[in-house]
Amino acid sequence: MxxxxxxxxxxxxxxxxxxxxxxxxxxxxxxxxxxxxxxxxxxxxxxxxxxxxPCGGGIKSIVYEEFDIPKEIEFRRITKFDLFSPNKKVSVDLTRTPISIVxxxxxxxxxxxxxxxxxxxxxxxxxxxxxxxxxxxxxxxxxxxxxxxxxxxxxxxxxxxxxxxxxxxxxxxxxKILTIYSNIPNKDIDKCEFYFGEKFAPNEYAWVFPHGDKLSVGSVYKEGIDTETLFKNFKNKVAPNDNTKGKGFYIPxxxxxxxxxxxxxxxxxxxxxxxxxxxxxxxxxxxxxxxxxxxxxxxxKPENYEINWNKKYKKRFKFFKTMQKIFLSSTFMTDKMIAFFQNEKLQQRGLQYWEGTAQPLSFIQTVLKITKHLIKN
Ligand SMILES: Cc1cc2nc3c(=O)[nH]c(=O)nc-3n(C[C@H](O)[C@H](O)[C@H](O)COP(=O)(O)OP(=O)(O)OC[C@H]3O[C@@H](n4cnc5c(N)ncnc54)[C@H](O)[C@@H]3O)c2cc1C
CATH class of the missing domain: 3.50.50.60 (FAD/NAD(P)-binding domain)
Known part of the structure; x- marks a missing residue:
């Protein structure tokens, strides 16, 4: 008006x-x-x-139905991602819940x-x-x-x-936390890749996503580390000979x-x-x-925003924060995370947590379950 x-x-x-x-x-x-x-x-x-x-543009593909958004905006549908730790690798099939790239x-x-x-x-x-x-x-x-x-x-x-x-x-x-990323021209890939470990992204991860006619390459960095050297290491690994400069942006x-x-x-x-x-x-x-x-x-009812957000998402956000703390704490644990994903049953469970089809666990339950698997394997 x-x-x-x-x-x-x-x-x-x-x-x-x-x-x-x-x-x-x-x-x-x-x-x-x-x-x-x-x-x-x-x-x-x-x-x-x-x-x-600045964004990889990766979203769960259910976004179109849930938000009534025309599917034509999707640039690429990804049905596979690869996870790399310093000593292990696993490919994960995402046919059931593909990632959509926009x-x-x-x-x-x-x-x-x-x-x-x-x-x-x-x-x-x-x-x-x-x-x-x-x-x-x-x-x-x-x-x-x-x-x-x-x-x-x-x-x-x-x-x-x-x-x-x-x-x-x-x-x-x-x-917030810093990301360094660059969009590398004339390169393509038909999957997403995530790299964990000290060499590229200590306690965080680095990624490679398709991005139009470019490749989105980036990494998340905690404070106080030599981001320039780490990002150079990563770019040399995934796009050797490329001179595109890295740019910084924050993620909350x-x-x-x-x-x-x-x-x-x-x-x-x-x-x-x-x-x-x-x-x-x-x-x-x-x-x-x-x-x-x-x-x-x-x-x-302004107060309902926080009350209902907490009801819907707080447990889930806390669960992922706990998982991050545990699995990205050391090279040993990062390798273990990939080993868990190599186990078909554990991989399915992991995907269910990510999709939201399995109930997140409390901190104690998470620690107990992971300890049990570590002892068994
Ligand atoms: C490098 C990088 C990669 C990422 N990759 C992914 C990914 O693959 N998948 C994923 O789910 N998330 C990813 N994210 C996170 C995702 O980009 C953000 O969480 C998301 O964009 C947040 O949406 P938003 O609407 O809250 O804010 P924003 O997307 O930041 O939108 C804010 C808007 O406000 C406008 N604005 C700002 N100030 C003013 C002002 N003073 N007046 C008027 N307008 C203003 C801006 O122009 C902007 O359009 C990534 C983030 C980064 C940094």
Whole structure:
């Protein structure tokens, strides 16, 4: 709704809506679309329609049915991945739950269009800051060099790992970890590869994904290590003779105490750290989180966002965090993880946890089960 109403002496506004969503990535667009479908007015602002988010673009292929997204956006369907530890290798068949690869620029544009089609007002503009006054939030945005004000009941920061909205809240920074990646031209692959171990990505992993006519090669690094040498080692292994430079970008690390809501302002997606630990799958989980937030806004019960997110995802996120701590703690354990995947029964179990068809275990149950397998094998 457009307006230009004077509120008291100083507060004027140009737009008015129930929910202003900052950030037209997968989380913001999914939220906008669901709100529109439920007749909740919302404005989605995105600073760059051509933004190509640094990302492997790998998603569980169930995303199309679950979110009613046209399958044509899929660039490649992957039915196999290889896992490498320093001394072992295993190939995993994914025919039952393939990974879909999307190109983020196209995928993000499509999701914004779907939201718009459902009734969302999409503005290409940059969010600057907000103020709370008289039960409303007033947000300052920049459109074509002009500053405008949007009045809303709620504000949602879905503006990524370095969220500007978050900077004004009591937990201003999101915990995060560095990735170095490069897109190597004229190379292709028909599977995904994951490399574990000290040589390429100590306590984390390195990946190779198909990416358009390029190869997406990257690695996740904990703080304080020589990322330059490690990334060089990895690139020499998977793409020798290539001179493409590595670029850095952050992935959020989930924390059970991460801030989700503070007095009419929500955080969503990377801005709230909703990326699955260990696998670092962000796209699917930030979209699922958007549905939980949409319900809380539709019901006008902000507190339900955190309550219902915890009910649905906390146990699962904690389980993957525990698995990461155990299996990526040393070369010995990384080799053991691959050995477990070489066992058909354990591989199926592992896949079920990843798909979400098996219930995650508690910390104690996880440690006991792994210890039992270690003793047996
Ligand atoms: C190198 C790398 C590889 C990855 N690979 C995968 C993968 O293969 N699979 C997977 O599931 N996840 C992957 N991830 C994680 C995934 O990319 C993120 O979790 C996901 O993009 C989060 O979505 P989002 O909508 O919360 O935020 P984003 O995708 O970051 O979207 C935020 C949006 O907000 C906009 N914005 C920011 N500031 C403002 C502002 N001030 N005003 C207006 N708009 C603004 C941005 O332009 C952007 O469009 C990867 C991450 C990295 C860094």
């Amino acid at each position: 457009h307006a230009n109403i004077v509120l008291g002496k100083f507060m004027t506004f140009d737009f008015e809506t129930c929910t202003l969503i900052v950030g037209g990535g997968p989380s913001g667009s999914t939220l906008a679309r669901k709100l529109s479908k439920n007749n909740i007015t919302n404005i989605l602002i995105e600073k760059n329609d051509n933004y190509d988010k 190109l983020r620029k196209d995928f993000d544009k499509l999701n914004r269009k779907l939201a718009q089609k459902a009734g969302t007002e999409l503005l290409f503009s940059r969010f600057l800051k907000f103020e709370r006054k008289d039960e409303f939030v007033y947000s300052y945005i920049k459109i074509d060099n002009e500053t405008k004000i949007i009045k809303s009941l709620y504000l949602v920061g879905a503006d990524g790992v370095t969220s500007t909205v978050r900077k004004q809240l009591t937990q201003p920074t999101q915990e 690390t989930w924390n059970k105490n991460s801030l989700l809501y503070e007095d009419k302002v929500f955080l969503l997606g990377d801005a709230a750290g909703q990326v699955l630990p260990f696998s670092y799958e962000g796209i699917y989980y930030v979209m699922k989180s958007a549905l939980v937030l949409a319900d809380a806004i539709i019901e006008n």
